[in-house]
Amino acid sequence: MRKPFQAFRELMRIGFGAAPRHATLQFLTGIVFEVSVPIGGLGAKTIVDAAVSGDLRLGLGAAVLLAVTVGAALTSVFYYVHCLFTVQERASAVAGKRLMRLIGGAEGLTHHENPEYLDQVQRIREQQGQLSGMVNATAGVLRVGATLAVTAVLLARVDPLLLCLPVLAGVSFWLGKLSRDLAVRAQEATSERERLRAHLFELGTSTAASGELRVYGLTGLLGERHRQVSGSVIGQRNRASWRGAVLQAVDALVTAVGYIAAITLVMVLAVRGSATAGDVVLVLGLAAQLSSTVGTAVRYGTYFLVVLRVGGRLVWLQEYVAGERRSPAVPVAVPATLSSGIELQDVHFGYPGAKDGRGVLAGVNLHLPPGAVVALVGDNGAGKTTLIKLLCGFYRPDSGRILVDGVDLADHDTAQWRSRCSAAFQDYARLELPVLETVGVGDLPRIGDRAAVGAAVERADASGVVAGLPQGLDTRLGTRWDDGVELSGGQWQRLALGRGLMRTEPLIAVFDEPTAALDAHTENALFERFAAAARAGRGRSTVTLLVSHRFSTVGMADLIIVLDDGVIREQGSHRELMSRGGLYAELFELQSRGYR
Incomplete structure (x- = not known):
């Protein structure tokens, strides 16, 4: 019971935390509205009995009761609807913010290789709207409970056998639960295929892939694959829906059957004189209303269970992210500057779930001196980017250690360590924001500092890009917006590079093929600027890491690391490596021939 209660508590916190006054009023007005129906039936019974007996005073009193009940019901329903939509709207915003923090806030990237995590996130995304519904679901269940309680008391006064009618609500609820469980199981069984369907749709409609789709004529193939996967998902879910419809x-x-039996019983009682005409009217009204109440009970009861199940997934996600949190309880402070540098000692690493079981890095031993410009070279799959991900704290080694001035990186707070890193990656994000923010997010405290952003743009040699935009740094990027401007791939990359240069005193600066969309001459010029800036500021002790497949641009580095199949084959300066005639010299010579 702990997990369901935890899920219920978390979702109620979302609802009441978003709109406490409206959530409370939703509970109160909902109960008043629902209870008014059986009380109104009691008023009608009393009026009929008063008319039959000729009791005018009783009849007028019952009429006043009926009028007050109707007035209270009408007033309550308007407030109820207002509170319902207010709570839903505000809770949706809070739930969305919570999901963004959870999904985007995990310290590492391991979860992106975890199929169970991906399936759970897919299910939450499909039912994200339900996260704001626990207040509504609980209010509905309480409304139904209050109605059934009052109805049961009134029916029992006529004849205890009529209590079988409310009992039927339990049967209906059970059947409704079975129907909903069928739908939920079908959704869970098709989560992976639904992710594939969404991926195929995104691939077939994305701008980034449009060129290749047309050149290779893939639109029809993707459409057919999408149709097949969609048919599989919809077919399985439809079969569950049909079984639910039978229930x-x-x-x-x-x-x-229960309704007919109740009417028959009260008519027999009335004929025998054991019930009044008002009792017949009361039972007729309550029995008819009970049918609607049972339907409401099933709807809200099953809705409550659905929301609770989605809440359980939210709790699972929270616990998963908390389990991924790797920062120590009492972290060691990150040094202001590096004195001895960064050292990797016998580092082994393999991505989680790798089907071949092979590690990406195997026994890497490496010393990165403070203030050095270090180049990582090697073929695709050699482990260059993986090594950088470990240094940025995205993953932890399976074995071995990464030491920062002699202190294990695992002993530092991950967020604090990353605040002292700067990076520009080949797979950069296209942030469709004003240029000032697109670049400025590279150093959040200075996101609106026009001088700092301008300096970063200058260091990235992107001043020409900004100067050519209609509103300069204030230009909104992305053609999806009315005032947005689209950039070329190279222009986007230059701004991403500027973002990576916003932090002026990082301990480690990573440039992982950040100029892949630029020509070799431009890349070489930029890398020369990076290296010159790094050497000019050696006092900051920043370790600058350059990754490039173009050997002509890495020769300027102080230290070149040659990775091959997850191990370091060679290291040294360009001159040293060329004189040895090893793998680096071989690769350099092979690439040089292409330019002759």
């Missing part, structure tokens, strides 16, 4: 038909039949 709902059985529910309707049970409810109808």
